[in-house]
Amino acid sequence: MGDTVRRPVGAWTPAVHQLLRHLEAHGFEAAPRVIGLDEQGREVLTFIHGSTDSSGDPDWVWSERALVEAGRLIRRYHDLCRSFRPPVDAEWQLMVGAPAEGEVICHNDLAPFNTVYDGGVPVAFLDWDLAAPGPPVWDVAYAAWRFVPFYGDSAGRGWPTDVTHRATRLRLLCDAYELTPDERARLPELIERRIRCALDTLESWGRAGKPGWARMWQERTHRDGMLGDLAYVQQHRGVLNLAVA
Template identity: 45%
Template sequence: MERDEEQPLAGGNVSEGVVRVGDTVRRPVGPWTPAVHALLTHLHEVGFRAAPRPLGIDEQGREVLTYVPGEVVWHGRFSLLEPVRRLAHVARLIREFHDAVRDFTPPPDAQWQVLMPADGSEIIAHQDLAPWNLVVSDQDEWAIIDWDAAAPGTRLGDVAYALHGFIPLSAQPGLQRSDAGERLRIFADAYGLDEAERRQLVPLLSRRTRAMHDFLREQTALGNQPWATLWAEGHGEVWRADAEYIEQREEQWASALLAAR
């Protein structure tokens, strides 16, 4: 690829104007960009390499990030998460991020793109930890992308959202799994949740999922994109059905998480 060649990148819900230039990605900036760059810089400074590195702003006013090679898991490679060792790898990767961000002090003028009310402000959470934001390279290197929605939150909030996508905890045909409880336990063990955190997590699983449905509904009522389009495409119904599926099985999740280890 020539240095000055721009290749549009697609696949995310908010990918308009995102291009690859050589070994970099150029994206539109927002009020949150300086804070996100400070976060990503901190992660690299403390040794967390599974995230893009910010390289500043280009001559067109776009943010510049290192390009993360590989394929998004959600698009054709969900089977990568099938072996339990790989599911455990995701859990450990998320734990490494949460440990790395623990000592991050945001800039005093930090602005974040807060899409939904947080359940606390323990850390700056990713807020969208899911297969569609996990890239795996041919060399089996794993990285988390799309940090624009990072904002104050909690570790358990991040974990609850991640579990919805990575187990997955879904009512959708083709995604619903008979071994969801076992996979939930494997993830929790690999992340290192203690008993108290597991008890707190159970009701949070459905609340975090239903919050996505409510967010899409509210944004659609305001006419905000791309959320209104996602609602029209049926994503709101998917999140609602998944929330009900999770709620109806809370005893199953509690049993799987709290069984004697």
């Protein structure tokens, strides 16, 4: 609506709004600003102008430049949110099997489909509803799944079909974010865990009839896709371990 976005709220909304206000106070422009609630009780956020990958999956989304800038932007976000202190009674929308604590507030849905691009590079992240405490590398694991990406049907996009191409991209993301040696060593296993977390959450929330998730669960395409992604990562764990070493 105009230069605003209006969305339903949940028990987690106050905590997420505090996080977004913290980012705003620290000059982080890569997230929407909180305006408040409208007369219907929906949250009102600023609209961020730019391009998304929702219109035909443009090639620039998958450029090495875009991947590197995504890694740098994620690192900047994590660095800024380390000083955020949520209230002790903060409620978060915790995914099934996800960490309940950590050094940062993970976005938990960092992907091209939640990213705004300008000039072919990421400039902002959207959809913060899944934000919750966790270790930074947990967020990077999900970002690796989605930005590298590790999709079992990737050959259909016309990319190189061997794992070498994606192993190289994984290393680029690690370098851009500046993961520590310990975080690098854990990353391939955490990518597997993060996909399992998404699968378990989809099943749990889908069976419970949670809005949005119930439809995805019933359609089955999301579940089948994630199972294929998990199998791909498991098949190539050895190569990925070497790539990030």
